[in-house]
C-alpha cells in the first residue's frame with residue numbers, strides 16, 4: 001500500500017469506544033460520575049468476567065475472519081491471513097484483565113484498538129503482505145496472580161510454565177493460574193512459546209498512566225522503552241504478645257518494624273530518584289490487643305536504569321536487616337527495556353502520516369513507567385509501544401480516563417504502524 | 425468457718441490441671457512443645473468451640489449442685505446456695521474465650537479455678553453463709569468482637585446492650601454478637617445487668633501476663649487495680665494510583681501515612697511512659713502495583729494514669745492530623761481502676777493463711793497491665809484480682825505458661841478469699 005492508500009484507512013472512533021464500553025459490562029467497578037461509562041473496572045484475571053471478555057474477543061476476531069489459538073497460558077492469538085502466509089504475523093495487542101480498582105482503558109484500549117484495526121482492514125478490503133494478528137495476554141496486571149506480564153513472560157521463555165501455572169492468587173485463596181485457566185475453559189494445548197507461536201513484531205497501544213503527555217499538550221507518546229523494576233515479598237517475624245502487659249523493651253513488634261521498612265524504602269528511593277511502593281500488607285494474628293508477630297508486605301521498586309534498581313535493592317537489604325531480622329523473597333525482576341528501532345520508526349512514521357508538520361509538537365519520545373507485555377515480546381521480536389494521554393496522569397484507579405478522540409488517535413497510529421511494519 | 429477450718433480445705437492440683445487441659449480440647453491452637461498439653465489455644469468467642477466449652481461449664485456446675493442462668497449477653501452465672509440465700513452470692517470467675525493465637529491459661533485458669541472451688545466445697549460438705557457463684561463472661565478478649573470485656577460492661581451498665589449485640593466480628597465477616605449468641609444457643613432471656621443478677625463481690629484469678637512476679641521470685645500478685653486504656657480505629661484515606669507511573673509528589677499513599685502514624689504513636693508513648701500498639705491493619709485495594717488508597721488500623725493506648733492516656737490521645741490526634749487528613753473513631757475507653765479494700769484484704773489474708781511468715785516475700789501488691797472483666801464488676805460491686813506468674817511474662821501467644829503448682833496456689837488463694845468474703 002502506498003502512503004496515500006494508508007492515509008485513507010480511518011479508524012472509526014464511535015465503533016472503537018463502543019467496543020471499549022461494551023467489554024466493560026463484565027465486572028464494572030466503582031462509579032465516579034453519572035454517565036453510564038463513568039465507572040472503573042474490577043476484572044481480575046481468569047475470573048468469570050474475564051471469561052466473558054475473552055469469549056467476546058474470540059467471537060469478534062472470528063467474525064472478522066481470524067483463526068484463533070489459545071496457548072497453555074490462556075493467551076489468545078487471532079490471526080488474519082495476508083497475501084503470503086509463510087512468515088509470522090505482525091501482532092498488535094495488550095490485555096483485558098484489570099486491577100481490582102482499575103479503570104476502563106489500561107489494557108482494554110490496546111486490545112479493542114487492535115480489534116478495530118481488523119475491522120478497518122476488512123471494511124476496506126485491505127490485503128496485507130503477511131498475516132497480521134491480535135493478541136490478548138493473560139494476567140498482565142499481576143493483581144490476582146502476583147507476577148505482572150507473566151504470560152508474555154512464559155511465551156518469551158523468561159518464566160517457566162510450571163512456575164506460572166502454580167502461581168497462587170493473592171489474599172490467601174487456593175486457586176492457581178492453572179486451576180483457574182481450566183475452570184474458565186482457557187487452558188489451551190499449544191505451548192505458550194515464541195517458537196510455537198512466532199511473531200514478526202509486536203505493537204501495543206496503551207494509555208500513558210502518567211501525567212507527561214497531558215502536561216506538555218502532546219497527543220502521542222512514542223515509547224522507546226520501559227523502566228526497570230523488581231517485586232519482593234518481605235516477611236518480618238517478631239513475636240505475638242499482649243499489648244497491655246508487654247513493655248516496649250520486651251516486644252518484637254513485626255508491624256512496627258514493617259512500618260520502619262516502608263518509610264525507609266520511601267526515603268531511600270527519594271534519594272536515589274527511584275520509586276518504592278507497598279501495595280499489599282497482611283499481618284498475623286490480627287487482634288487489637290495482640291502485638292502482631294508476623295507481617296508480610298509487597299515491595300515494588302523501579303527506576304529508569306538497571307543500576308539504580310540494583311543499588312536501591314542492595315541499600316534496602318542492608319537497611320531492612322538493620323531494622324529487623326527480615327527475610328525477603330524476590331519474585332519478579334525486570335531490567336530496563338529498550339524497544340526496537342524498526343518498530344519505533346514505524347510508530348514515528350505513522351504519527352507523522354497523521355500529524356504532518358505538527359508531529360514534532362504533538363508527539364513525544366518517552367519511556368514507560370509501567371511494565372507491559374511488550375517488555376517480554378521485546379526479548380524475542382521487534383517491539384514498540386504507543387502511548388496516549390491519561391487525564392491527570394491517573395491509572396490503577398476507577399477515574400482513569402482518556403478521551404475518545406485520543407483513544408481513536410492512538411488506534412490510528414497503531415493501525416499505521418502495523419501496516420508499515422507489514423510492508424517492511 | 426474458723427481460720428483452722430479454712431486452712432484444711434485444699435485445692436486438688438491434678439483435678440484443676442485436668443479441667444484446664446480438658447477444656448483446651450476445644451479449638452486447640454499452635455503446638456510449641458511435644459507434650460500433649462504444649463499447645464496454644466484459638467477459641468474465639470461464640471465459635472462452635474466456645475459453645476462446647478460453655479456446655480462443659482454448664483454441665484459441670486450443675487453436677488456440683490449449682491443453678492445456672494444465662495443472660496442476654498451469654499454470660500453464664502452458676503450459683504451454689506448458702507445457709508442464708510437472701511443476699512447476693514460472692515462470685516469468682518473469668519472467661520473461656522481466647523485470642524486467635526492465645527494460650528491455655530488466660531481466662532481459662534480463672535474459670536476452672538472457680539469450678540475447683542465448687543468441688544472443694546462440695547467434697548468437704550462446706551456450707552457457706554451466703555451463696556457463692558462462678559461466672560463465665562462472654563468475649564472478654566475483644567479479639568473477635570472488638571470491645572474487650574464487653575459483656576461484663578453491659579452487666580455493669582457501662583455499655584448499652586444494643587451496641588454490644590450489634591458488634592460485628594473483625595476481619596470483614598457479617599456475624600454480630602447477637603446472631604452468634606443465637607446461633608450457638610446462648611442468647612439468654614435474663615437481662616445482662618447488675619440489678620437482675622446482683623453480686624456481693626467478684627474475685628478473679630488470672631495469670632499475670634507480664635514478667636514481674638517471675639522476675640522477683642514471687643508467687644502471688646495482690647492486684648490493686650488496672651491501668652487505663654483506650655481503643656481506636658484509625659482510617660487513613662488517600663488515593664489508589666499506579667506504583668510505576670506516579671511519582672512521589674503526585675501520590676496520596678495511605679499506607680505510607682499509616683506507617684508514619686504507627687511510628688509516631690510508638691515514639692509519643694515512649695516519651696510519655698505509656699504504651700501504644702497496633703494489632704490490626706487492613707488496606708485497599710491490595711495489589712502489588714497499586715498504591716493503597718485506604719488503610720484502617722487499630723490503636724490501643726494504655727498507661728497507669730487516666731491523665732496520661734488522655735494526654736497521649738490528644739497528642740496523637742494532633743500528630744496524626746499533621747501526618748494526613750485522618751479520621752479516628754474511639755470505640756473503647758477504660759479509665760484506670762482501683763479495686764476494693766475489702767476484697768484486697770480478703771486476698772491478702774488468704775495468701776497469708778497459705779504462706780504464713782513468707783507472705784511478705786512471696787506476694788506482691790501490683791496493678792494489672794491488661795483489662796479484665798473485674799474492671800466492670802468493680803464499678804458495681806467490691807472486686808479484686810489475684811495474679812500468678814507468667815513464664816517469661818508471655819501472654820497472647822501460644823507459649824503462654826504457668827506451672828501447675830502456681831495454678832493450684834492461685835486457686836487456693838481464690839478459694840480462701842471467697843470464703844473470707846462470705847464470712848465478712
Ligand SMILES: NC(=O)NCCC(=O)O
Pocket residue numbers: 106140141142148149369370371372666668713
Ligand atoms: N500497565 C500496567 O499497569 N502494567 C502492570 C505492570 C506494572 O506494574 O507496571
Ligand SMILES: NC(=O)NCCC(=O)O
Pocket residue numbers: 242244289530564565566572573793794795796
Ligand atoms: N486479660 C486480657 O488479656 N484481657 C483482654 C483485654 C485487654 O486487652 O487487656
